[in-house]
Amino acid sequence: MIRTMTEADWPQVWEFFDPIVQGGETYAYPLDLTSEQARVLWTVAPPGRTVVLEQDGRVLGSATMGPNRPGRGSHVGTASFMVAPSARGRGVGRALGEHVVQWHRDAGYRAIQFNAVVETNAAAVRLWRSLGFEVVGTVPEAFDSRAHGLVGLHVMHLPL
Structure with a gap:
């Protein structure tokens, strides 16, 4: 079940948020x-x-979505995703991705732009491509991956 995140969900999101950030492979927080x-x-x-994706009382993933830029850029949306390591490979990212795309369509956005998909995050790049996103550019050496050193950040785009 995908639903709006509540304040009570945060402790479960934090359980995977912090290890993902500390892992140094996907987020520049x-x-x-x-x-x-x-x-x-x-x-x-x-x-x-x-939102969170919850199954049997456990939060397995979370996504944020909304306008990529304010004002005259607000017709293009963006999103961010995190999936609990224990839930990877179980369709959580795909379900969240499909939800986000539909939410943007229903809200009248013209496109979705991901600003910073780490090029070595092969699972994410593969998932977004399977949902119709294209890499429209790569900023070279814009992310300092713990495992790979300086790698590029893809800008990915999906017209709606």
Whole structure:
């Protein structure tokens, strides 16, 4: 079940948020974030939305969505995703991705732009491509991967 994230969900999201950030492979968030600082960064206010995918009372993933830019850029949406390591390979990312695409369509967005998909995050790149996104550019050496050193960040785009 995918639903709007509540304040009560945050402790379960934090359980995977922090290890994912500390892992150094997908997000350029500061490594010294407190739980409260991370919650403020992750929780998107209207007109955006933050959701969780819950199964049997456990939060397995979360996504944020909304306008990529304010004002004259607000017709293009964006999103961010995190899936609990224990839930990877079980369709959680795909379900969240499909939900986000439909949410943007229903809200009247013209496109979705992902600003920073780490090029070595092969599972994410493969998933977004399977949902129709294309890499429209790569910023060379824009991300310092813990495992790979300096790698590119893809800008990915899906017209709606």
